[in-house]
Amino acid sequence: MIDIALMRTNPDLVRQTCLAKGSDIDVERLIFVDSELRRMTVHMEDLRSKQKKQGRDTEIEVARALKEELKEATEQVRLLQEERDALWVLVPNLVAEDTPAGDDDEGNVELRREGDTVPADENRSHDKIGERLRIFDMTRGAEVAGSGFYYWRGDGARLAWAIFSFAQDLLGGRGFEPMMTPLVARERTFFGTGYLPFFADDLYRVQGTDLSLIGTSEQTLIGYYGDSIVDLDELPIQLSAFSPCFRTEAGSAGRANRGGYRVHQFHKVEQIVICAPEDSERWLDECQRNAEDILRGLELPFRVVRVCLGDLGAPAYKKYDTETWFPSFGAYRETHSNSNLIDYQARRFKIRFRREGKMVHPHTISSTGITDRAALAVLENHVQPDGSIYVPKALRQYLGGRERLGG
Structure with missing residues (x-):
């Protein structure tokens, strides 16, 4: 598969590659899901950090709410990563710049x-x-x-x-x-x-x-x-x-x-x-x-x-x-x-x-x-x-x- 960092820094190249090789992958969805995955991962890690900092004096309801929020965030990360990876593997390889044009x-x-x-x-x-x-x-x-x-x-x-x-x-x-x-x-x-x-x-x-x-x-x-x-x-x-x-x-x-x-x-x-x-x-x-x-x-x-x-x-x-x-x-x-x-x-x-x-x-x-x-x-x-x-x-x-x- 291609480097995911390339998709983030040069999405136009990925779009062009998919178009050139006749791939019908939804590149825009891939870009969106990858962005959401990164955002949700940061949120999950932030919740995890807050949970680790909880002390014995933390109220039970607060602790339970944080635990549930972390559980939901972790599940969201899992689902987003599954969708991102399922789309990512469908992206074809890059193409050498001097490749001749042609349909078949x-x-x-x-x-x-x-x-x-x-x-x-x-x-x-x-x-x-x-x-x-x-x-x-x-x-x-x-x-x-x-x-x-x-x-x-x-x-x-x-x-x-x-x-x-x-x-x-x-x-x-x-x-x-x-x-x-x-x-x-x-x-x-x-x-x-x-x-x-x-x-x-x-x-x-x-x-x-x-x-x-x-x-x-x-x-x-x-x-x-x-x-x-x-x-x-x-x-x-x-x-x-x-x-x-x-x-x-x-x-x-x-x-x-x-x-x-x-x-x-x-x-x-x-x-x-x-x-x-x-x-x-x-x-x-x-x-x-x-x-x-x-x-x-x-x-x-x-x-x-x-x-x-x-x-x-x-x-x-x-x-x-x-x-x-x-x-x-x-x-x-x-x-x-x-x-x-x-x-x-x-x-x-x-x-x-x-x-x-x-x-x-x-x-x-x-x-x-x-x-x-x-x-x-x-x-x-x-x-x-x-x-x-x-x-x-x-x-x-x-x-x-x-x-x-x-x-």
């Missing part, structure tokens, strides 16, 4: 592109290639688990594992500590990372519990440090994890999301950085470099876009998307997102460090390392005239030196 992903601004693209061709669709080679099966996935689930099998599973292993090794070589995290998390964890209340419809909830399946290991990696004070010497904290991820993806059906591009379960290597505030921009760039180097290793053409205001989402302050060429779509499609969340998550999760005698909230970077989408892109971009799949050089060590799959 059509407003994202291309920064650069790299690699030669093969011609657009619907016959290169990954689901068709996977079915022909018997390495990727959406049909059986749908029969077993429903639409939006799939199987990698044989060389498809080997290819996917090779890609995930390559990404993990690259990140490990650049100082990221590997983690294996829970696949479920409590509601507070989703709240702390900013997924709740903004993306509640995407969660698969475990009935009768406070748990939901994670949509990304970002949630459990950041959650690992929740309610903690880290040493300044520990920063930056660099974490990575491979995990299955689960999202309902409500309302995402359609031709643009056919095959395995947008599904309910996928696999992901995440990169997370917790750092000092002055270093977050540099670590955003470092995580972007990692994502691009992974795609270079897979020999895939890609482009990088700066995400516009309308596509930014509530928790992100600044964001890059990396889009890989999919010939079956005839378009670059998102395979990576890379966000600087500044201190938004750290405040919600009460992550702090001490510097010069003061408590400071660190900044967090959440960035895709790789997902199954990259394996789909490998199928589409590297299918050969004989039907086999060219294996990028960086993956061959994980595939017994093989240069082709299938065919």
Whole structure:
């Protein structure tokens, strides 16, 4: 969440942020309730001070009246704080000043592109290639688990594992500590990372519990440090994890999301950085470099876009998307997102460090390392005239030196 002091000193900025990100929070009510809370808190503390000063000679009726007034004031403070906090957590994160204007992903601004693209061709669709080679099966996935689930099998599973292993090794070589995290998390964890209340419809909830399946290991990696004070010497904290991820993806059906591009379960290597505030921009760039180097290793053409205001989402302050060429779509499609969340998550999760005698909230970077989408892109971009799949050089060590799959 944002610093409450900012709302008090610069309410216009908060109003502008909410308007820009499409938030319908009642900012005026938030400002009023916060003001009333502070006023009532002062009144409560004044009553408490008077009560402590009472002596044995205080009249019983006076003491009772003061006690009752303090009780009522304390209840008012509790109710005001509940309302203030309920509104406060709905305020989206601030926005970097140089964020492009735009209403949706059509407003994202291309920064650069790299690699030669093969011609657009619907016959290169990954689901068709996977079915022909018997390495990727959406049909059986749908029969077993429903639409939006799939199987990698044989060389498809080997290819996917090779890609995930390559990404993990690259990140490990650049100082990221590997983690294996829970696949479920409590509601507070989703709240702390900013997924709740903004993306509640995407969660698969475990009935009768406070748990939901994670949509990304970002949630459990950041959650690992929740309610903690880290040493300044520990920063930056660099974490990575491979995990299955689960999202309902409500309302995402359609031709643009056919095959395995947008599904309910996928696999992901995440990169997370917790750092000092002055270093977050540099670590955003470092995580972007990692994502691009992974795609270079897979020999895939890609482009990088700066995400516009309308596509930014509530928790992100600044964001890059990396889009890989999919010939079956005839378009670059998102395979990576890379966000600087500044201190938004750290405040919600009460992550702090001490510097010069003061408590400071660190900044967090959440960035895709790789997902199954990259394996789909490998199928589409590297299918050969004989039907086999060219294996990028960086993956061959994980595939017994093989240069082709299938065919």
